[in-house]
Amino acid sequence: MRSELDAVLRDVRIDRRRFLAAAGVFGATALLGSCRAGQSRQGAASPPASRPPVEEEPGELRIIEWAGYDVKPLYRAYLRRFPDDEPRFTYITNTESVIGKVRAGFRADLVHPETSYARDFVALGTMQPFDTDLLPHLGDLNPDLVSVGVLDGQQYHIPTDWGFSTVLYNADHVDADEQTYALLFDERYPGKITWFDTPWVLIMAGLVLGVEDIYDMTDDELDEVKRFCIDRKHLVRNLWTNPTDLDQDFAQGNVWIAYAWNASYLAALNNGVNAVYCTRPKEGVITWTEGFMLFADTENYYHAHAYVDAWARPETAYWLIENYGYGHTNTSIDLSRLSPEVVEAFRLDDPEAFKPPAHIDRWIPRRTAYNAAWDEVKAA
Amino acid sequence: MPTGTEREVERRRRAAPAVVLAPPLVWLAVFFLIPVLLVAMYSVGALTLFPGDRYLSLDAWARFLSGDQVYLGLFWRSIRISLLVSTIAVVSAYPVAYYLALVAVRRRYVLLLLIIAPFLTSYLLRLLAWRVILGDQGIVNTFLYTVGLREPGHPVPWLLYSPFTVVVVLAYVWVPFVCLPIFVSLDSIDRSLLEAAADLGARRWSTFLRIVLPSSRSGLAAAFAFVFVPTIGEFVTPLLVGGPRGFMFGNAIADLFGPGLDWQTGSVLSLFLVLVVGALMAVFSRSFSVEHVAAIAEVGSAGRGAGETAASSGGRRILAVLYVLLVAFLYAPIAILVAFSFNSSPSVTFPLRGFTLEWYRAFLANGALVGALRTSALVAGLTSVVAVALGLPAAFALARRRSRGRGLVGGILLAPLVIPYLVLFNAVGVPLSPITIAIGHVVLALPFSVLVLAPRLGRIDRALEEAAMDLGASPLRVFARVTMPLLTPAVISAALIAFTLSFDEYAVASFLAGDQVTYPIYLFSQLRFPNRLPQVLAVSTLVLLGSLVLVTAVEVARARAERRLAAPVAVSEGVA
Numbered sequence: 020m021r022s023e024l025d026a027v028l029r030d031v032r033i034d035r036r037r038f039l040a041a042a043g044v045f046g047a048t049a050l051l052g053s054c055r056a057g058q059s060r061q062g063a064a065s066p067p068a069s070r071p072p073v074e075e076e077p078g079e080l081r082i083i084e085w086a087g088y089d090v091k092p093l094y095r096a097y098l099r100r101f102p103d104d105e106p107r108f109t110y111i112t113n114t115e116s117v118i119g120k121v122r123a124g125f126r127a128d129l130v131h132p133e134t135s136y137a138r139d140f141v142a143l144g145t146m147q148p149f150d151t152d153l154l155p156h157l158g159d160l161n162p163d164l165v166s167v168g169v170l171d172g173q174q175y176h177i178p179t180d181w182g183f184s185t186v187l188y189n190a191d192h193v194d195a196d197e198q199t200y201a202l203l204f205d206e207r208y209p210g211k212i213t214w215f216d217t218p219w220v221l222i223m224a225g226l227v228l229g230v231e232d233i234y235d236m237t238d239d240e241l242d243e244v245k246r247f248c249i250d251r252k253h254l255v256r257n258l259w260t261n262p263t264d265l266d267q268d269f270a271q272g273n274v275w276i277a278y279a280w281n282a283s284y285l286a287a288l289n290n291g292v293n294a295v296y297c298t299r300p301k302e303g304v305i306t307w308t309e310g311f312m313l314f315a316d317t318e319n320y321y322h323a324h325a326y327v328d329a330w331a332r333p334e335t336a337y338w339l340i341e342n343y344g345y346g347h348t349n350t351s352i353d354l355s356r357l358s359p360e361v362v363e364a365f366r367l368d369d370p371e372a373f374k375p376p377a378h379i380d381r382w383i384p385r386r387t388a389y390n391a392a393w394d395e396v397k398a399a
Numbered sequence: 400m401p402t403g404t405e406r407e408v409e410r411r412r413r414a415a416p417a418v419v420l421a422p423p424l425v426w427l428a429v430f431f432l433i434p435v436l437l438v439a440m441y442s443v444g445a446l447t448l449f450p451g452d453r454y455l456s457l458d459a460w461a462r463f464l465s466g467d468q469v470y471l472g473l474f475w476r477s478i479r480i481s482l483l484v485s486t487i488a489v490v491s492a493y494p495v496a497y498y499l500a501l502v503a504v505r506r507r508y509v510l511l512l513l514i515i516a517p518f519l520t521s522y523l524l525r526l527l528a529w530r531v532i533l534g535d536q537g538i539v540n541t542f543l544y545t546v547g548l549r550e551p552g553h554p555v556p557w558l559l560y561s562p563f564t565v566v567v568v569l570a571y572v573w574v575p576f577v578c579l580p581i582f583v584s585l586d587s588i589d590r591s592l593l594e595a596a597a598d599l600g601a602r603r604w605s606t607f608l609r610i611v612l613p614s615s616r617s618g619l620a621a622a623f624a625f626v627f628v629p630t631i632g633e634f635v636t637p638l639l640v641g642g643p644r645g646f647m648f649g650n651a652i653a654d655l656f657g658p659g660l661d662w663q664t665g666s667v668l669s670l671f672l673v674l675v676v677g678a679l680m681a682v683f684s685r686s687f688s689v690e691h692v693a694a695i696a697e698v699g700s701a702g703r704g705a706g707e708t709a710a711s712s713g714g715r716r717i718l719a720v721l722y723v724l725l726v727a728f729l730y731a732p733i734a735i736l737v738a739f740s741f742n743s744s745p746s747v748t749f750p751l752r753g754f755t756l757e758w759y760r761a762f763l764a765n766g767a768l769v770g771a772l773r774t775s776a777l778v779a780g781l782t783s784v785v786a787v788a789l790g791l792p793a794a795f796a797l798a799r800r801r802s803r804g805r806g807l808v809g810g811i812l813l814a815p816l817v818i819p820y821l822v823l824f825n826a827v828g829v830p831l832s833p834i835t836i837a838i839g840h841v842v843l844a845l846p847f848s849v850l851v852l853a854p855r856l857g858r859i860d861r862a863l864e865e866a867a868m869d870l871g872a873s874p875l876r877v878f879a880r881v882t883m884p885l886l887t888p889a890v891i892s893a894a895l896i897a898f899t900l901s902f903d904e905y906a907v908a909s910f911l912a913g914d915q916v917t918y919p920i921y922l923f924s925q926l927r928f929p930n931r932l933p934q935v936l937a938v939s940t941l942v943l944l945g946s947l948v949l950v951t952a953v954e955v956a957r958a959r960a961e962r963r964l965a966a967p968v969a970v971s972e973g974v975a
Contacts, residue, residue, distance in 0.1 A: 264530075397650070398470075
C-alpha cells in the first residue's frame with residue numbers, strides 16, 4: 020500500500036508540472052484549475068493524526084448520490100444521531116461522469132458508485148479506506164459482497180445495495196424450458212428482445228459461448244462474442260438505457276425478453292404481466308453491487324462513517340427492498356416481513372446466491388477494448 | 400466645434416466594431432477555445448483521465464482517420480440524418496412562419512409563443528410520450544388496428560426504435576426553433592415592396608419567388624444551421640428512441656467519455672466534429688451578407704401585415720390549417736403527459752387506470768424537485784440575459800462589418816454548437832454551481848442568439864442611425880432610441896430561445912452542476928426509479944401551465960410597449 024501511495028504521489032507531482040505547463044499556455048483559468056487539482060490530491064496523504072473529533076467537524080455532509088437514494092427513510096439513524104445535520108446531495112446520472120468531475124477537482128465527503136468502479140476512484144488518488152471499527156453494522160452485511168469492496172487489503176468500498184443482471188421474460192409469449200442467458204439471443208423472438216445499452220451484453224454472450232474468464236476475455240474471445248452479438252442484433256427491438264424505458268416497453272408488450280434488474284421484474288408483476296425472472300440461469304447469475312466510498316480529504320470523517328452505518332442497518336434494507344425493489348446487503352433482516360415474490364426475486368433465503376457459479380460484478384481490466392467492441396456492435 | 404464633433408462621431412463609429420466585439424470574443428476564448436485546446440491535449444495523450452496512463456502519441460488520430468474503426472462511418476451516417484432532419488424542419492416551419500409574419504398579424508406573437516411555450520416541458524418527457532404514441536400498443540398502432548389497416552398483434556415495426564423515429568422526433572424538437580429565425584427574416588420584409596409588386600401586376604407566386612423567398616434567405620440559412628449543427632452531435636434522442644440501428648456519432652462520443660472511459664479516442668472524435676463544423680460555419684456565415692438586399696431600402700415594419708398580397712383568402716385558410724396542424728403535432732405528446740399526471744397507476748401505459756391528485760401532492764412535498772426547478776429557472780434567466788447581451792455586439796460585427804476576418808469570426812462564434820461539452824469545463828476545475836452551468840449555457844446559446852439577431856440587424860436601415868447621429872445623438876442614444884426598438888422582436892426571440900434551450904439542457908449541465916442540480920438532471924437521474932416518474936409528469940404539467948401564463952403576460956406587456964413605441968416608429972417611418 021505504501022508503495023502504491025508513493026506512486027500516486029509521484030504521479031501527482033508530474034501531473035501538477037504538466038498542468039502548470041499547460042497553464043502557461045492557456046492562461047489564468049487553467050492555472051486556477053491546476054492549483055486546485057494539485058492541492059486536492061495532496062489530501063490523499065493527509066495523516067490520520069490531524070483528524071478533529073466528531074464534535075468539531077463541520078457536519079454538513081456532501082454526498083454524490085443517485086436521485087431517489089436521497090430520501091430520509093434511507094438514513095434515518097444518521098438523523099437520529101445528528102438531527103441538525105441534513106446532508107446535501109449531488110446526483111449521479113452515470114458513474115463515469117462522476118469520475119470525470121472528481122478528476123477535475125470536484126469533491127464531496129461520500130460517493131455511491133458501483134463496486135466495479137471502486138478501483139477507478141482509488142486510481143484517481145482521491146479516496147481513503149473506511150475505518151471498519153466505526154461501522155458497527157458492517158458485520159451484518161453479506162461477506163461475499165463486502166469482500167469485493169476490499170482493494171489493496173483495505174475496505175475502500177462498503178457495498179450496500181445490489182441486484183441481479185439477468186433475463187426477464189413474458190411467459191405468455193415466450194416458451195423456455197430452462198433459465199439461460201441464451202434467451203437474450205434467441206432466434207425465435209425477432210424484434211421482441213431488449214438489451215441494456217452496456218458492454219455487459221458482451222459478457223452475457225461470453226457466458227452463452229462459454230468463454231473462460233468473462234471479465235478478462237482475450238482479443239480472439241472478444242472478437243467472437245462481438246460477432247455473435249452483431250449476428251443476433253436483428254432480434255433486438257431496443258437497447259434500453261434506464262429502467263423507466265424498459266418497464267414501459269415490457270408493460271406495453273413492445274418486448275418480451277429483457278436484460279433486467281430485479282425492480283423491473285417486480286414492476287412487471289405489478290403491471291399484470293405474466294413475468295418470469297431468471298434468478299438461476301444455468302450459466303450462473305450476474306450480480307451487481309453498489310456502495311459508499313470515502314473521500315480522502317473529507318472534513319467529516321466521523322459523520323461520514325455514521326452515515327454509511329445508517330445505510331447498513333436493517334431498517335434501510337426493508338425500505339429499499341419494499342419501496343424500490345432493490346436488494347440490500349444486510350443479511351440479518353427478517354424474511355417473513357417481505358412478500359414471497361420479493362424473497363424469491365432476490366434469492367434472499369438462499370445462502371449460496373453469491374457463491375459460484377454466480378458472477379459478482381467487478382472491475383474489468385480491458386474495459387476500453389470491451390467498450391470498443393460494444394460500439395462496433397451498436398454501429399453494425 | 401461642430402467639425403470636432405463630427406470627427407469624434409466618425410472616430411467612434413470606426414472604433415465601435417472592435418470594442419463591441421471584445422466581450423463575446425473574450426467569453427468564447429475563455430469558455431470555448433481553452434476547452435477545445437484541452438480536448439486537443441487529451442486527444443494526443445498530453446492529458447489523460449487517470450494519472451498513470453500518460454503517453455504522447457498520434458495513434459488515436461491515425462486509428463480514427465484510417466477508417467478501421469467504426470467511427471468515421473458513423474460520422475457520415477450522422478451527417479445524412481442531420482441533413483434530412485434539417486430539411487424536414489425548415490420545410491415544415493416555413494409556411495407557418497410565413498403565416499405568422501405576413502398573414503396572422505394581429506395575434507402573431509401569441510401564436511408564435513404558443514409554439515414555443517410547451518417546449519419548457521422537458522424534452523426527455525416528450526420523448527417518453529412519443530414512445531407511448533408510437534409503441535406497439537400505442538396510439539398510432541391502435542388506430543391502425545381499429546380501422547383495419549393492420550392486424551391486431553402485428554404492429555408497424557419501424558414506428559418505434561428506428562432511424563425513422565429519430566428523424567421524426569428530432570424534426571419535432573427543432574421545428575419551433577426553426578420558426579423563429581424564418582419568422583424574423585420574413586417580418587423584416589418591407590410590405591410596400593409586396594404592395595408595389597402587386598400594383599405592377601405580379602402574381603402572388605411570382606412575388607413570393609422573386610421577393611419574399613430571396614429576402615428570407617438569411618433567415619432560412621440560419622434556420623438550417625440551427626438544426627443541422629446541433630443534430631450532428633445529438634445523442635440523447637438516438638439513445639432513447641433510435642433502437643439498435645439508431646447509433647450515431649454523438650452516441651459514440653458520449654460512450655467514449657462515458658462507459659468506455661476512453662477520453663483519448665473521445666477527444667479525437669469531438670475535435671474532429673468541432674473542426675468540421677467550424678469549417679462549415681466559416682463558409683456558412685458568409686450567407687449573412689446583406690449585400691444582395693442592400694438595394695432595397697427598408698424599414699422594419701413590425702406589426703404590419705401584407706394583407707391580400709401575401710395570400711389569397713383560400714391561401715390564408717390553408718396556411719391557418721397548416722398552423723393548427725403544427726400546433727396539434729407539437730401538443731399531442733404533451734397532452735399525453737398531462738393525462739398521465741392524473742393517472743392512478745405509476746406506469747405510463749394505456750389504458751388509464753383512474754383519477755388521482757396524489758402525484759401533485761408528492762411533488763409539492765419533494766423539496767429536491769422544487770429546488771431543481773428553482774435552479775433551472777435561475778440558470779435559464781441568467782443565460783438568456785447574458786446570451787442576448789453578448790449576442791448583440793457579435794451580431795453587429797457580423798451584420799455590419801465588411802472585413803475579411805468576418806468568416807473566421809462567424810466560424811468561431813458558431814462552432815460551439817457541437818463542442819464536446821463533457822470535457823469543456825472538466826479540466827478547469829472551478830467550483831461548480833448554477834453560475835458554471837449558466838456560463839456553459841451561454842456558450843451554447845450565444846450562437847443561437849447571434850443567428851437570430853444578425854439577420855434582423857442587417858436589414859435595419861443605417862440611414863436612420865446616421866440621421867440620428869447627424870442630429871447630435873450619442874451612439875448610445877442612437878442605439879437605445881433607434882436601433883433597439885427596431886430590434887425588439889429579434890431580441891425577444893433570442894432571449895426566448897436562450898431561455899428554453901437552457902431550461903431543458905441536460906448534457907452540459909450534468910457536467911457543470913455542483914450541489915444544486917437543474918430540473919433535467921434531476922429528471923434524468925430519476926429515471927432509475929420508475930415509480931417516481933408520475934410526480935415528474937405533475938411538474939411538467941405545472942411548468943406548462945406556468946409557461947402559458949408567462950406567454951400571456953409577455954403578450955400583454957408587449958402590447959403595452961407597442962403603444963408606447965408608436966410615436967418613435969412613426970417618426971422613423973417618416974424618415975424613410
